[in-house]
Amino acid sequence: MRNLKGRLDLCSINTATLGHREPLSRTIDRIASAGFGGIAPWRHEVEKVNVAEVAKQIKALDLTVTGYCRSTYLPAATRAQFDANIDDNKAALRDAATLGARCFVMVVGGLPEGSRDLRGARAQVSDGIAELLETAREFGVPLALEPLHPMYAADRAVINTLAQALDICDALDPERSGFLGVAVDAYHCWWDPALQASIAAAGRNERILAFHVCDWLRETRDLLLDRGMMGDGVVDLSALRERVERNGYDGLVEVEIFSKENWWRRDPDDVLRVCAERLQTVC
Template sequence: MVSLQRCAINTATLGHRESLDVTLERIARAGFGGVAPWRHEVEALGAQAVARQLRALQLTVTGYCRSTYLTGATPADRRASIDGNIAALHDAAELGARCFVLVVGGVSANVRDLAGARAQVDEGIARLLDEARKLKMPLAIEPLHPMYAADRSVVNTIGQALAICERIAPNDPSMLGIAIDVYHCWWDPLLSASIAAAGRARRILAYHVCDWHADTKDMLMDRGMMGDGVIDLAGFRREMEDAGYDGMMEVEIFSRDRWWKVAPDEVLAVCAQRLQSVC
């Protein structure tokens, strides 16, 4: 049975319904060892104040969510995104986050250039990596399900993300790696081989869990609670551990019409039960 001290809650799981200071207290009180906060929550209170509370509660920040998109229709758009992400990297360092999560962006509607968008991603990550190295803040590329290629991410498999890492930072796995989210990757026919390869390369920086409803109704806002869908979560965890991952398992559930309507303490209680029974 997994220890809750080795589990984290992404604050999106609770629907961003309360101030971050209240959410952190709830997560710590429920027995979890970690948290993944979002930028807008931290910026509302100030990174220094949040860092003090995290230390007092002894919560580990598994990842800081998240980058703004690295793709854009114009050079000015892309420069603005880089500048904003550099500021967020400094906040991530203040919080002591284990990584800064990169959601890289989709295809610009007016351009329709998929290869160009992927080239922009490489360029943007390379630019961020210079600042990340100064701060000793690892960057974690999060591949997203292919259904998001148009608007959220043109990096859609672990294999793609690993290839980017090897191109941009071939000798620096501690600074550029991958955030593996079961929701986005469970379907991949190369999943087992890709997890193993990422593990051999020492590139796995984060591990997110939820479930996929067989009759999912919204590609963003209908993630399932662990055990309510079709993903072999226990098998997924074994593959992650076999690949050498020994970090925290982070629950990240976007569920506007189900779990975001449930009292936060009840959501946390169900997360704890499911992590220990089906993951």
């Protein structure tokens, strides 16, 4: 396992960690000034401004775009809406290419409004990824399927384990082209009893495209917006990173924290300082 002490160049900040409180250009400057080597911006930030200018600023500061967040949800109640979702994702892949993103993060979506058809929603996800895979190859940006904790199955992601995501990868990309893989997010997968085997399988097939860290608070107050700073919760982040890296991942370690009532209320530079300290001591 790599030693992160003194190596913030091996670490990335997902811009959600700072709460989207400032213009993206200011956030980019803060992250670079704090010494981090990477950044993962969100579409709603990038699409408000000039994508080419964002890419130029990031490149000038020598930051790696570890991922572009995130996909438009895929499952839909009608074919027309499904096609529109595909088109949105294709446009986002074009922007991801402009940014030089290492991957496009696929949070695949939950059940369409009013639906109880979980199997059908998962089938739509597979169909949608199949349609997007050729676009990903065209733009040179891999798709990183991010399984979300099962509590999000209804509204955010019907793919909930790494094993499920890997099954899709193997079915749609049996040749292991490098354009379809997974994002391993500590918040979403730490609980999974099959986690060790799934990470090993992902490593064997060179599918690990991103690694996200934060912590799960024992008494979490909000299942979406109360993620913990690394070291404040129950996840053995060092052991998880060791497992991911032992199975071939050599990319940056990305901090992604949603914390409406805590970290998003703090001074951004203080948040980055604590991120840096925790990455080097507990991750």
